[in-house]
Amino acid sequence: MNRKGQNVAVTLILLIIFLITLTQLSWAQSTDEQCLNCHEGQTPNIIDEWEKSKHYEGGVGCYTCHKAEESDKDAQKHYNDVYISPIVSPKDCSTCHQEYVEEFNESLHEKGAEFVIAFEEKNKDPNYLAYKVQGAASSHAGCEQCHGSRVKVLDNGKLDPMTWPNTGIGRINPDGSRGTCSACHTRHAFSIEESRRAEACYTCHVGPDHPQKGIYQESKHGAIYEAEGDTWNWTAPVGEWGVENYRAPTCATCHMAGLGDTEATHNISERLSWELETPLSSHTDNWKEERSKMKEVCRQCHSSSWVNGMYTQADAVVELYNEEYYKPVTKIYNDLKERGLLTKKKYDEAIDYKYFELWHHEGRRARMGAFMQGPDYVQWHGFYELAKHKAEFNDMVAEIKVAGGSEDKTSTESLPAIPYLGTGLAILALLAAMYAIFKD
Incomplete structure (x- = not known):
């Protein structure tokens, strides 16, 4: 094939890719519209949160995140021939946020569920107290809500209600991925301000065994944050959020922010x-x-x-x-x-x-x-x-x-x-x- 023929072939391939992408986007947008028509009546606050999010600004709709293939373990036929998954896993998020997911996978957060389900899975000691002494129900509604559950799919295709809903940080998802981004970036707003504030960590890092909330509030860092945190700039773009935006650190500042010669990371x-x-x-x-x-x-x-x-x-x-x-x-x-x-x-x-x-x-x-x-x-x-x-x-x-x-x-x-x-x-x-x- 001569150069002219090669150029024509490349152009045709690019055109086909463009048409396929355009068709997929059109299908997704059409599906999103059907989602909105239904959920505006059923779950109006979800729609309101999404419309205030950066996802909305970027054209990322319901189906983009919740799309599932019929063969997926947790796929549920929602209507007509549309399959969705209630669970949006880090694997789904990695489509756009691959770097963040890879960093998260190197962290102790990713291993959170292992600490809780070790006894159930391998008959190990650390969680004997949770599973055998207190009872499994205590662990499902307690420990696993922070550490994460192994989400199980029942024979009828529904999610096991003893393992779902769950937003534990190390949740083991049906698609094999671990974690849930919404543990820190709660759905459906996915606010960067929320995840930067200390309160994002209080759900789990609190109490006699995980005392970080009380310690932080007692510290001078926490005292300054409580006094003037509402006046700080929490929405600076990633990579530009630095000491000029606040006077004392929060959890995310010390463990995640890129300051000085350090790089920002999701590996806490x-x-x-x-x-x-x-x-x-x-x-x-x-x-x-x-x-x-x-x-x-x-x-x-x-x-x-x-x-x-x-x-x-x-x-x-x-x-x-x-x-x-x-x-x-x-x-x-x-x-x-x-x-x-x-x-x-x-x-x-x-x-x-x-x-x-x-x-x-x-x-x-x-x-x-x-x-x-x-x-x-x-x-x-x-x-x-x-x-x-x-x-x-x-x-x-x-x-x-x-x-x-x-x-x-x-x-x-x-x-x-x-x-x-x-x-x-x-x-x-x-x-x-x-x-x-x-x-x-």
Whole structure:
């Protein structure tokens, strides 16, 4: 074929592609119109939110996101020959936002469901409490709403109502993808302002085991945000949202924003140098590199000496927790198990809960408080409670050893974490009373 013939062939191919694309767009627009005609009466607020979104401005309609092939696991015949999926997964979002989805897939958020369904899937320990002690319904309506469920499709093609609806951050979708973008960018507005504000994270990062909401609100960062956040520019384009738009960081600022030499990312784990949610804290992979990224963010507002000092203090808190609380308590707890002084069942004795709460509640609050500048969470919600729990734990150990006929009843390992002055004070009180009676 000569050059002229090649040019004609290329032109025909491009024309065919253009016509196919035009036909698809026309079909999608026609379908979107049918969606609007129906849902304006059924779910008017959804339409209102969408009409205020950037999706609307860009011509992205209902069918663009909810389109499904008949062969898809979660495809539902909506009307005529139109198949849709109620679930818009990261795989669907990646059509336009591939880079963001790839970054998300590298994060701990993507693995959120694994932490909750591990027992159900593989009979592992971490979620025994959620599934077997409290009951599966508790996990479906509780843990999985933040961590994510494995969405199941029933034989009739409908979604299992015990696993859907769910917007958990690590949700395992029928198409094999993980996560849900609407956990942070709630549908159907998908507001960038909403996802940048601290409140976007409050649904899940709250409570005794995920205390970030309270810590942030207590910190000076949170205090400034509460005082003047409504005046800040939250809608600056991606890549242009910087320190000139706000005076204190939110969660998204520290963990996601591109500041200084750092690049914006949807991998919220990228700048973490410690694992603070695990029973025993250890450094993350490539932790020095990850720490340097977070320090670069901090240095946009703080001097290097300030940043280094903060990390020195926080590291010391983690080491104190590891060495003085978690390790010795775990050693005693495991010893009781090995010697048969505790049952092999989990969470059927009071000491099981005491041990669990020590690391899962108080331990997390102390460690996370140190890295997020929440002093009350380090001290009174953290180490004070740790010391108290350790003392109560050791009292339980002593009782268990006596009841079990242990020869090691006077082991110093079972002494309280703080001095017990009850008996001494009682004796002093008795002597004082006797003196008051007989002094005359």
